[in-house]
Amino acid sequence: MKQVHVAVGVVTRGSDIFITRRPDHAHQGGKWEFPGGKVESDETVTQALARELAEEIGITVGESQPLTVIEHDYGDKRVKLDVHTVELFDGEPYGKEGQEAKWVAIGALNASDFPAANVAIIDALK
Ligand SMILES: Nc1nc2c([nH]c(=O)n2[C@H]2C[C@H](O)[C@@H](COP(=O)(O)OP(=O)(O)OP(=O)(O)O)O2)c(=O)[nH]1
Numbered sequence: 144m145k146q147v148h149v150a151v152g153v154v155t156r157g158s159d160i161f162i163t164r165r166p167d168h169a170h171q172g173g174k175w176e177f178p179g180g181k182v183e184s185d186e187t188v189t190q191a192l193a194r195e196l197a198e199e200i201g202i203t204v205g206e207s208q209p210l211t212v213i214e215h216d217y218g219d220k221r222v223k224l225d226v227h228t229v230e231l232f233d234g235e236p237y238g239k240e241g242q243e244a245k246w247v248a249i250g251a252l253n254a255s256d257f258p259a260a261n262v263a264i265i266d267a268l269k
């Protein structure tokens with residue numbers, strides 16, 4: 144099975160992180176996620192991250208730092224999550240695609256609300 148390369152943004156403000164909920168019909172639907180999406184063939188991860196965060200939560204990324212890379216096999220899909228922390232951005236994030244969205248304290252992140260691959264991301268944040 145082909146691996147899908149995904150740019151994922153951990154958008155932070157102080158000790159809070161901005162998370163969104165995946166649409167019910169999507170892969171891993173109904174779970175909370177860090178906004179992001181597929182890296183297109185003509186893009187770098189940094190470009191994909193900026194594009195996805197503009198599309199999904201309406202912010203302009205200023206700076207991002209690599210946090211971790213996670214490869215995970217869901218059985219129906221293999222993903223490589225290229226996770227970046229975003230501390231500098233313009234605009235106030237919101238669920239631009241109509242998805243549920245909220246700020247949550249890092250300490251209150253609950254891995255069981257997220258897709259299985261996110262356990263390692265949440266561990267890296269705590
Ligand atoms: N964005 C995001 N994707 C995640 C996380 N954890 C996780 O396993 N994934 C998986 C779910 C999906 O299979 C894949 C991301 O694909 P996506 O559906 O966000 O891709 P996309 O935004 O380009 O959406 P689309 O064009 O396919 O509609 O990565 C996460 O925290 N954030």
Ligand SMILES: [Mg+2]
Pocket residue numbers: 178179180181199
């Ligand atoms: Mg997405």
